Amino acid sequence: MKHLKQQWKTRTSIVLIVSVLVSLILVALERTDWAMQINLQGYSHGSAEGEKPNIAPVLMYILPFVKELVLIGVPMLLTLGIAKLFGLIKKRFKRAD
Structure with a gap:
């Protein structure tokens, strides 16, 4: 805390x-x-009324998880990378002083 x-x-x-x-x-x-x-x-989301989706059933369950990983994971990794970069820059400036 x-x-x-x-x-x-x-x-x-x-x-x-x-x-x-x-x-x-x-x-x-x-x-x-x-x-x-x-x-x-x-x-348009999906296919026309009455038609079955043109995608494998397994992908219908996997793709939402991939979407979550990409939409949450990519910004998280970018933020961590930028934070580490700022930390390294800050340390180098402290050493130079």
Whole structure:
């Protein structure tokens, strides 16, 4: 618990700043011609009514887990990599002083 109280303002500020930046990037992306084209074109989920899906039944159970791993795991690994990189840079600057 004592580690949570250390530098909580700095950590909270970083999370807030990153969240705002990601939100601004997504809003900017939404206003592009590419996004408008996708919205106009539309997307249908699955096949037409009455038709069976054109995918193996095993994949129907495996693909949601792969999706979760990708959507959660990739940002997690990127965040850990950036945090380690900042840690290394910080250590090198401390050694130089």
